[in-house]
Amino acid sequence: MKSLRERFIKTTILMALISTALVILVTLLLLFIFSICEPDGFQRIWLGSSVFVGHHDDRNKFAVYAVLWAVTAISTVLITCTFSSAKLSRDILKAVKQLQQAAEKITEGDLNFEVMACRDKELNDLCNAFDEIRKKLKENQNQELKNKEERNMLMANLSHDMRTPITSIKGYLEGIKDGVANSPEKMDKYLDTIYTKAIILQKLVDNMTEYAELELGRMQYAFEFLNITEFLCQLAESYKAEAEEQGLKMESRIVSEELTIVGDKSKLKRVFDNLISNAIKYNKEGGTITISMEKERNGALLCISDTGKGIKEKDKNKVFDGFYRGDAARSNIKGNGLGLGISKQIVESHRGKIWIKSEENVGTEVYIYLPLRSS
Numbered sequence: 001m002k003s004l005r006e007r008f009i010k011t012t013i014l015m016a017l018i019s020t021a022l023v024i025l026v027t028l029l030l031l032f033i034f035s036i037c038e039p040d041g042f043q044r045i046w047l048g049s050s051v052f053v054g055h056h057d058d059r060n061k062f063a064v065y066a067v068l069w070a071v072t073a074i075s076t077v078l079i080t081c082t083f084s085s086a087k088l089s090r091d092i093l094k095a096v097k098q099l100q101q102a103a104e105k106i107t108e109g110d111l112n113f114e115v116m117a118c119r120d121k122e123l124n125d126l127c128n129a130f131d132e133i134r135k136k137l138k139e140n141q142n143q144e145l146k147n148k149e150e151r152n153m154l155m156a157n158l159s160h161d162m163r164t165p166i167t168s169i170k171g172y173l174e175g176i177k178d179g180v181a182n183s184p185e186k187m188d189k190y191l192d193t194i195y196t197k198a199i200i201l202q203k204l205v206d207n208m209t210e211y212a213e214l215e216l217g218r219m220q221y222a223f224e225f226l227n228i229t230e231f232l233c234q235l236a237e238s239y240k241a242e243a244e245e246q247g248l249k250m251e252s253r254i255v256s257e258e259l260t261i262v263g264d265k266s267k268l269k270r271v272f273d274n275l276i277s278n279a280i281k282y283n284k285e286g287g288t289i290t291i292s293m294e295k296e297r298n299g300a301l302l303c304i305s306d307t308g309k310g311i312k313e314k315d316k317n318k319v320f321d322g323f324y325r326g327d328a329a330r331s332n333i334k335g336n337g338l339g340l341g342i343s344k345q346i347v348e349s350h351r352g353k354i355w356i357k358s359e360e361n362v363g364t365e366v367y368i369y370l371p372l373r374s375s
Contacts, residue, residue: 007088011087014084015080015081018080018084019081022076022077023073023076026069026072030068030069030072091118091119092120092123094118095118098116098118098127099126102131106134111138111141112138115127115128115130161204162201165197165198166201168193168194169197173194175190207338207342210338211342219345219349222264222265223264224262224264226260226261226262226268227258228259228261228293228300228370229254229256229257229293231268232272232291232302239289246283247286248280251291252290254292255293259295261370262350263370264350268346268350270343270346271342271343271368274340274343275304276289276304278339278340278364279304279305279306279308279364282306284307287306287308288306289307290306298371300370301367302369304368306364307363308364310358310361310363311360316356316358320341320343320344347368347370351370352371353368354369
């Protein structure tokens with residue numbers, strides 16, 4: 001691919017060479033005609049008698065041939081330059097026209113096209129740059145459509161997740177108002193149920209607030225040097241009682257070596273709360289939950305595993321998306337699909353990584369890698 005500068009230089013040289021060749025050809029042709037029409041003309045011109053001191057008719061004839069030569073030579077040069085320039089400008093204008101059409105399509109919101117390559121390097125670079133702009137706008141457009149779908153899903157999920165506890169609270173309050181809870185035992189039961197449903201609503205609102213803050217980049221972190229070994233041991237002990245209440249077995253395999261990271265204790269607790277909550281919800285009756293941690297190079301590798309229903313292969317790449325839940329799970333699993341999305345963003349804010357290994361009807365393993373404190 002030649003540069004536009006090279007084409008200009010080449011075109012200029014070709015115009016000069018072709019014009020010179022054509023002028024020489026025209027000159028020879030006119031001299032040939034002159035020699036036929038005036039056999040003694042060359043001799044008189046050579047002796048100087050015709051042009052300067054010759055007869056008036058001879059001078060007129062020579063002037064006619066001279067003017068004819070000048071007009072023909074100039075016309076030849078102009079035609080050659082015009083043709084060469086037109087060819088070069090046609091190629092340039094073709095690329096400019098293509099870019100103009102692309103700009104008009106973008107203005108109209110049409111991004112489903114491709115800016116074609118040009119034969120000249122500079123113009124081709126411009127076309128490629130323009131096409132990159134189009135691709136970026138297309139990505140932004142697709143992202144906007146995705147965000148719109150997520151907002152619609154958000155509204156649908158909020159409606160679904162809030163309807164059940166609100167209906168329960170309303171029903172039990174009406175029961176209290178109508179006097180159905182006519183004994184201390186019933187009153188306590190009604191109030192406990194109302195309190196439980198209110199906690200569910202509070203968690204939903206907290207999730208929504210936290211997720212919005214993360215998406216907008218407004219989440220505030222209080223980083224500190226944190227003994228992740230001690231921290232995880234304490235959490236494992238606190239989760240043990242909750243797992244046993246659900247008929248599950250809790251195991252911990254945490255390295256004894258003291259590992260220190262730079263992290264926000266409350267935000268990391270939020271991550272482990274989400275993961276343990278999922279391990280409990282999606283586990284089988286009598287199943288096992290395992291919390292493990294080991295040192296991996298310059299980081300701590302943590303794993304929360306369960307012996308539950310697992311995740312379908314088609315769903316593995318979607319579990320970290322906000323508000324995502326498998327269709328089969330929606331009917332009997334409570335939650336709003338935000339937990340893993342929030343966890344992913346918190347872990348990445350700690351310069352860590354989170355990923356999932358899962359096999360359907362076997363279980364799920366969620367891995368978290370957090371870099372250790374730099375020495």
